[in-house]
Amino acid sequence: MDAILQIIISGLTLGALYALGAVGLALTYGTMRMFNMAHGVFMALGAYGAYYVAEVLGMPLVLALLAGILTGGIVGALLHVLVVRFMLGNKNFEINILVATAGVGILLQDVLLKTFGGFPFRQPVQVSGAVDLLGTRVPWQSLLILVVAFVLIGAMALVLTRTRFGMAIRATAMNRDAARLMGVNTVNTYLQVLIIAGILAGAAGVMISSMATLSPEMGTNPAIRAFVICVVAGLGSVGGAGITAFALGLIEAAIQYYIGARFGLPILLALVVVVLVRRPAGLFGREEVVRS
Amino acid sequence: MTPAVRNNLLGALGLIAAMALVPAVVGERYLLGEVIVFMLWASVAVQWNVLTGHAGVFSLAQMLLFAIGAYGVAMSTTYLGLSPWLAMPLGASASALAAVLIGLACLRLATAYVALLTFAIAHMVLVLIISETACFTTIGGGCQRFFGGTSGFSRIEDLGFRQSLRGNWIVGNYYVVLAIFAISFIASIIVIHGRLGLAFRALADSPVYAAARGLNRTRSRIVVFVITAFFTGLTGAAYAVHFRTAGPSLFDFSTLLFILAMVIVGGLRSTWGPVLGAAVMMILVEIAKDMGEIRNMMVGAILVLFVVLMPFGIAGLGRRIAARIRNATSKGAT
Numbered sequence: 001m002d003a004i005l006q007i008i009i010s011g012l013t014l015g016a017l018y019a020l021g022a023v024g025l026a027l028t029y030g031t032m033r034m035f036n037m038a039h040g041v042f043m044a045l046g047a048y049g050a051y052y053v054a055e056v057l058g059m060p061l062v063l064a065l066l067a068g069i070l071t072g073g074i075v076g077a078l079l080h081v082l083v084v085r086f087m088l089g090n091k092n093f094e095i096n097i098l099v100a101t102a103g104v105g106i107l108l109q110d111v112l113l114k115t116f117g118g119f120p121f122r123q124p125v126q127v128s129g130a131v132d133l134l135g136t137r138v139p140w141q142s143l144l145i146l147v148v149a150f151v152l153i154g155a156m157a158l159v160l161t162r163t164r165f166g167m168a169i170r171a172t173a174m175n176r177d178a179a180r181l182m183g184v185n186t187v188n189t190y191l192q193v194l195i196i197a198g199i200l201a202g203a204a205g206v207m208i209s210s211m212a213t214l215s216p217e218m219g220t221n222p223a224i225r226a227f228v229i230c231v232v233a234g235l236g237s238v239g240g241a242g243i244t245a246f247a248l249g250l251i252e253a254a255i256q257y258y259i260g261a262r263f264g265l266p267i268l269l270a271l272v273v274v275v276l277v278r279r280p281a282g283l284f285g286r287e288e289v290v291r292s
Numbered sequence: 293m294t295p296a297v298r299n300n301l302l303g304a305l306g307l308i309a310a311m312a313l314v315p316a317v318v319g320e321r322y323l324l325g326e327v328i329v330f331m332l333w334a335s336v337a338v339q340w341n342v343l344t345g346h347a348g349v350f351s352l353a354q355m356l357l358f359a360i361g362a363y364g365v366a367m368s369t370t371y372l373g374l375s376p377w378l379a380m381p382l383g384a385s386a387s388a389l390a391a392v393l394i395g396l397a398c399l400r401l402a403t404a405y406v407a408l409l410t411f412a413i414a415h416m417v418l419v420l421i422i423s424e425t426a427c428f429t430t431i432g433g434g435c436q437r438f439f440g441g442t443s444g445f446s447r448i449e450d451l452g453f454r455q456s457l458r459g460n461w462i463v464g465n466y467y468v469v470l471a472i473f474a475i476s477f478i479a480s481i482i483v484i485h486g487r488l489g490l491a492f493r494a495l496a497d498s499p500v501y502a503a504a505r506g507l508n509r510t511r512s513r514i515v516v517f518v519i520t521a522f523f524t525g526l527t528g529a530a531y532a533v534h535f536r537t538a539g540p541s542l543f544d545f546s547t548l549l550f551i552l553a554m555v556i557v558g559g560l561r562s563t564w565g566p567v568l569g570a571a572v573m574m575i576l577v578e579i580a581k582d583m584g585e586i587r588n589m590m591v592g593a594i595l596v597l598f599v600v601l602m603p604f605g606i607a608g609l610g611r612r613i614a615a616r617i618r619n620a621t622s623k624g625a626t
Contacts, residue, residue: 035404086600092560094403095350096599099556103595106549110588220545224415227408235404262423265416272409273397280400 005136007253013142015249016149017211020204021226022233022241023153024197030236031173031193034084034097038105039201040223044112044216046072046202047209050125064125065148065206072202076194079104084190112216119215126210145207152203153242156196160238169193173236224265232272234285244283297485300563304481307567308474315463324462326574328534331473334570335527337554338480339520345560346484347492347516350403353394353410355548356417357521360387361528362538366445370431376449380529387525388518395514418543444539451533465534472530476523477567484563488516546588550577553591556598559605568606 021043028034036042049071054064083100090096127144130137160166171179172189180186208222229248233240251271252264259267275283311331318324336358343349364383368374374382398409421439428438435441453464483489491512494502503509532538541547550573558569576594580586602609 029404033404035408083596083600090603092603095344095348095407095560096603098350098404098407099552100596100599102549102552103592103599105592106546106588107592107596110586110592114585220415224412228412231405231408231412235402262420265412265419269412269416272412276397276401276405276409 002136003257005134007257008250009136009138009142010256011250011253012246013145013211013249014253015246016146017204017208017222018225018229018249019153019242019245020149020200020207021222022229022245023156023238024200025226026230026233026236026238026241027156027169028193028197029230030238031169032084032088032190033094033236035094035101035235036079036197037098037102038079038108039101039197039226040219040221041105041108041112042072042075042198042201043205043208043219043222044214045075045108046205047123047214047218048112048116048205049202050206051123051209051214054124061125061127065203068125068206069152069199069202072198072200072205073195074198075108076196076198076201077191079198080191080194084194085187088187088190109216116214116216120213120218121215123206123209123214125206141210145211148203148207152200156200159196165192225268228268228272232275232282234279234282237282237284240282240284294485297481300481300485301478303564304474304477308470308477311470311473312467315466321462324466326578328462328466328469330570330574331469332527332531332534333551333554333574334567335473335476336524336551337558337566337570338477339524339527340551341555341558341560341562341566342480342483343516343520344555345562345565346489347513348403348496349399349513349517350407351410351517352407352548353414354524354551355543356410356414357387357391357524358528358531359417359538359542360390361525362532362542363439363445363528364525365529365532366440366448366538369449370436370445371429376451376533380526380533383529383532384522384526387528388522391518391521392514395517399513399517400510414543418540422540440539442540444537444541445532446537446539448532448536448538450536469530469534472526476527479519479523481563483516483519488512492516546591549595550587550591553595553598555605556595557605559607559609561604562607562611565605565607572606 021039025036025039028036046068050064050068053059053067054061059067079101083104084097087093087096087100127140130139131143132138158166160170168179168184169189169192171182171184172186176186179189204222205219209218212218225248229244230241232248233244248268252268255264255267279285311327314327315324318327336354340351340354343351343354361380361383364386365376365379368379368382369376394410394413398406398413401409422442424437424439424441426437427435429436450461451464451468453461457464491502491507494505495507495509495512499509528538528542554569554573555566556569557572558565558567573591573594576590577587580590598605604611
């Protein structure tokens with residue numbers, strides 16, 4: 001019983017982290033068929049942003065967390081203004097944007113390495129201590145992660161479903177040309193989507209670095225989890241990505257407890273392949289997949 | 293043999309002949325070593341271009357396939373005492389076999405799915421390798437993990453040129469690597485301009501019509517994936533016998549992107565682009581060495597710039613200029 005509670009708590013924490021990372025990716029792919037290979041580096045940038053504000057400028061933790069989130073948003077906006085804007089509507093957009101964002105990723109990762117050095121260090125933006133809950137000790141940090149994830153993802157869901165600007169995003173995702181004919185400025189929509197994805201990635205980065213350490217390549221592992229989650233959910237399915245993230249978080253926590261941390265990702269991937277053999281468009285995907 | 297195949301093959305033979313003369317002119321070991329590295333990366337880039345530029349499969353597992361070839365050589369020479377000459381085709385076959393499995397799992401899916409899954413698979417293998425802790429045997433008093441762990445394999449048996457050629461051993465290695473580059477490049481020309489290449493052109497033009505005429509998209513993609521994996525693995529095997537090491541650093545994201553930059557700079561969908569791109573990138577990195585540790589930043593910036601400004605690379609630019617000249621002259625004639 002105790003073990004199961006432990007697994008559920010660490011599974012939910014993992015799931016919340018994965019959801020923060022994956023939902024933004026799914027949103028960008030869903031609206032603009034763009035897959036951001038630099039997503040992991042966005043997470044790292046958010047984490048370093050929070051670190052910088054807390055440690056170097058000595059600001060309170062809440063402000064540092066906000067700064068991390070803001071960093072992600074700014075980087076997302078810059079990515080649109082400096083790179084993506086020029087590639088919209090190109091032939092081979094899907095492959096080219098993968099290549100371009102991979103280039104941006106390695107460039108920014110190198111900048112981080114040059115600025116902060118390669119040695120991993122501790123993220124100061126975190127809360128310590130634990131609370132007793134149903135007989136198990138739950139770290140405050142886990143609860144904080146759950147709260148941040150629910151607040152941010154909930155806010156995003158509200159924006160997408162309740163506001164005009166969210167409707168514009170969803171309309172663009174459904175049919176870009178029809179949205180434009182209805183007067184939606186789709187280029188602006190893309191900018192907004194990348195800012196949202198950046199904000200979520202920044203928050204994910206701060207939270208992930210509090211569980212592990214800060215290092216320029218800290219985003220690689222979570223980003224790969226996020227990729228896998230998006231693929232299983234079906235690329236572009238935002239709600240599906242959220243649900244899948246929690247499911248995979250719980251499964252991974254169970255695998256780590258019973259079989260060993262080393263096999264978490266391999267077994268997940270095996271599951272993914274089985275899912276994709278049955279459903280090539282993912283669990284929640286409604287997209288056409290060319291078959292022959 | 294169609295004229296396209298013949299002309300490209302003649303060109304390739306010319307290039308190979310010129311490369312064969314290099315050791316006669318260049319005596320410096322450092323420079324010969326750099327040319328060997330160029331041929332290795334060019335071979336990987338050539339195969340990647342066949343796969344991505346022509347077959348439309350954006351695989352990010354190319355360095356995994358390369359590493360399987362290298363690890364195949366390292367493990368079969370270390371554990372089984374196999375001759376490296378025999379181990380090289382064995383490593384290449386192991387890559388091809390891995391490609392069958394990865395291909396069956398991924399290649400039915402759409403572009404972005406393929407990229408992400410192959411990337412995740414390569415990362416998974418890396419994690420499994422570096423997280424290994426138990427010793428398999430002890431070699432030279434040190435712990436040797438089955439897949440080499442974080443330190444990998446070193447002092448792999450060489451091709452025997454150090455004994456037969458003594459100080460000139462690198463020339464022997466040079467010709468072995470040249471031979472592998474030659475086979476790889478010629479194979480790519482045959483694939484691109486042969487029936488498979490034609491099938492992919494048809495599938496790119498109109499997937500539905502091509503399928504209606506009996507082309508099996510998934511099967512063609514798996515076949516080309518396995519062929520390119522064989523040659524990528526063979527190149528990895530040559531890497532292992534030349535440098536006598538194989539380790540997890542082969543999986544570095546920066547190496548993957550360095551080679552991707554060769555393909556992009558040279559030009560996707562061309563025949564000669566990747567060779568050109570490999571030469572350009574090698575020279576740029578050589579220049580950048582004097583400016584400190586900026587290789588990764590440079591690779592990133594070049595990737596972004598080329599994709600945004602020149603998505604078809606140097607070869608594409610050449611094609612466009614040639615077309616413009618042809619237009620101008622035909623207008624002048626009428």
